[in-house]
Amino acid sequence: MQIPASTVEDYISQIPEERKVVFKQLFDIINQNLPAGFENGLSSGMIGWNVPLEKYPAGYHCTPGSPLPFLALASQKNFIALYHMGIYAKPELLDWFVEEFPKHSKRKLDMGKSCIRFKKMDEIPFELIAELSKKMTVDEWINIYESNFKK
Secondary structure, three states: OOOOOOOOOHHOOOOOOHHHHHHHHEEEEEEHOOOOOEEEEEEEOOOEEEEOOOOOOOOOOOOOOEEEEEEEEEEEOOOEEEEEEEHOOHHHHHHHHHHHHHOOOOOOOOOOOOEEEEHHHOOHHHHHEEEEEEHOOOOHHHHHHHHOOOO
């Protein structure tokens, strides 16, 4: 389910009422805890946090001329999705998250390579997402991206 929006505020306003408050809370937690330097906006039909081209002119190798994506938040049909490229690219961060998750949630972790899915709105581990958001700086993400993905 892609929300057709032109701004972050427009995207949030179109989220179904039963998850809008929780989505906004997740958005705020990420925004407040990400290290300085990431830029927020719409990206690939989701709310995204990217490394601006001013900081990393090479941009994203898959879409030349576009900022390097780092994190995204989306309201999907049956869940809220948090996409964190750092978890995908840094095994130590993934291990930390997988180990910490059960300490913050009674639910089983529902996760793909970089996608964390939240199906129960009343059981999102906000404190853990705040901690995850703090774990990687822009410079660290650029270094990891260049060593893992950049050709």
